[in-house]
Amino acid sequence: MTSLFEYAPAPESRSIVDVRPSYGLFVDGEFTDGTGSTMKTVNPATEEVLSEVTVGSSEDVDRAVRAARRAFTRVWGPMRPADRGKYLFRIARLLQERAREFAVLESLDNGKPIRESRDFDVPQAAAHFFHHAGWADKLDHAGLGPAPRPLGVAGQVIPWNFPMLMLAWKIAPALATGNTVVLKPAETTPLTALLFAEVCQQADLPPGVVNIVTGAGETGRSLVAHPDVDKVAFTGSTEVGREIARSVAGTQKRLTLELGGKAANIVFDDAPIDQAVEGIVRGIFFNQGHVCCAGSRLLVQESVHDELLASLQRRIGTLRIGDPLDKNTDIGAINSAEQLVRIRELSEIGEAEGARRWQPECTLPDRGWWFPPTVFTDVSAAHRIARDEVFGPVLSVLTFRTPDEAVAKANNTTYGLSAGVWTEKGSRILSITDRLRAGVVWANTFNEFDPTSPFGGYKQSGYGREGGRQGLAAYLQGDDR
């Protein structure tokens, strides 16, 4: 079938990015060789090897932590707060200047559409540095008492879904509050973090303030367990979050966790259907559904179920899947073969448990890892696809009759990261919002983010906040904490 709208290919040029054949680690202001092995990072849209990167060993981690400690004690800690802020402003500006380069590299390494990396990930990352830059010399107003103190060295482990943005969410507040960092990017998406290391050099950031150690799970474990790390910040799966919380138990390390989710997106019968459909699509298909706060459970009031579903399926039929670098692409590649296997498995379980799968007709590229946008109906609350985080473009549709039932179903999960409410009635928005046990609630919108808006979970979606004044508490100790 030919698509409803025919577009000529409009690929973004990748010539702006110079990917090196191999990368070392960024420790103490310089790229250095690691002592361990190497791994390949792959373009998930083509399976082409992009580069070879270092798997940081425990020795490498130790070297990075020592560099961070030195920088904390000698340079970054004693520095005038206003000057720390100026470095962060520089970084924000450099990210804006090199935005296109970062966006292309992010789409190459991650598989996300260039429209998203260009218009969301990279601008948000720059905004995060800009916001936190201003905090550096205003920490007396953070609400933690006068002259709150940094914690020291932060060990930070981030996921592959928003590599550059998660880096910004971690590094910007840590640096603004006077800490130094060792950051481990995700195994499958190390490249923008390594490009960020170049930005640190261009900004003349003192050596050791930011250290980037690439690697996989073992590297992350070494970092989290390092005795000279004062603060651990992790974004990723709840399973790994539990392991990290166990490993810091009994230490003085402070911990924040931003983990999985299974967000309900609740549509009442008086909702503006067309806007709700756009919000549902953005909620679950943004970034191929590789979003911890994705609106993966659609709760529709029974009376509008059929109308909404028809409209939703029509809209999904217009989504364009394919080359992430094509500016018309809506849905890019699944980040890894491993993740694709998980999405397929959970979808098959969905069918086996009795839910009905719907996918639009679409042709997927021959190479690379792809999964079409998928909607499950006839889903019950007990089904795995209604309980487990799929972390892919898979929507489960459930129904409800009363507001109480909607709230009960929405809260019937071990997670509590986000939720959505669609209704034209203001008092209902406020009442439902109040009763949802989730850290972010989007009313008549979905998947909006801002550095001034604290983000983080309830229940097993983690603890601690990122962004805003509330987010600073994760990196400071004051009289009041």
Place this chain on the structure above:
Amino acid sequence: MSDRLAVRKTYKLYLGGAFPRSESGRTYEVTDARGHFLANAARASRKDARDAVVAARGAFAKWSGATAYNRGQVLYRVAEVMEGRAAQFAEEVAAGEGLSAGKARAAVDAAIDRWVWYAGWTDKLAGVLGSSNPVAGPYFGFSVPEPTGVVAVLAPQRSSLLGLVSVVAPVLAAGNTAVVVSSLARPLPAITLGEVLATSDVPGGVANLLTGDAAELGPWLAEHADVDGIDLAGAPTPLAMELERSAAGTIKRVLRAPAEEPDWTADPGLSRMRPFLETKSVWHPMGV
């Protein structure tokens, strides 16, 4: 002194607004600081702890949903009722902790004042910890603090009343409900506090006070799937690490304990409320 024979109190648990014995039928002997018999206290069991969690969960919606003004008045009422019973508390504290009458009374006064202090916090948390978020787009955004849920509190082992109030009041002021394990050796003020709570408009189940051994009950509470947070104040050091590890299984919020029991007369700031408060950020588009 009259020659009237005193009517002694039976110390039971305070659970779901009632005063049951331990379902296990177990009691243990409580002595004063010199080793003289004071009373037989109930030794709460694992099942009592689980019942207490059920009671606390059941009470959460109403307590967290009450207006901040209402919660503040209820907690202030606790102080009022405690004030009337100050002599009884002072006697129990003096006996259990081996303090002079004057020092025991000072501890009781500080405990009463702590309720007053926290009662005044209920309607200030949102203003102090919340925010209006100036996002870069046509959206109205705000963040509010909300209670974490059901919090298990292992009360301090030494300070049997001031320490106890210092860990329970902040959990309740923040809007949580609590399952509290008292000091093992000095449990009596906890049950008398239960009598105060029961007569102070604190809804049943909001605070559940179990007497017994934190080392026995702590592990069940730390791994309980319906407990959202745990305060390790009264957990001895090796146990505290084990409990924190166990709490990780359900991503509980953990308030760690310092190696030494702190001076409970110090100003606590927000340090005992923050760990059991979540932040909810809300977005809505602006337009016509």
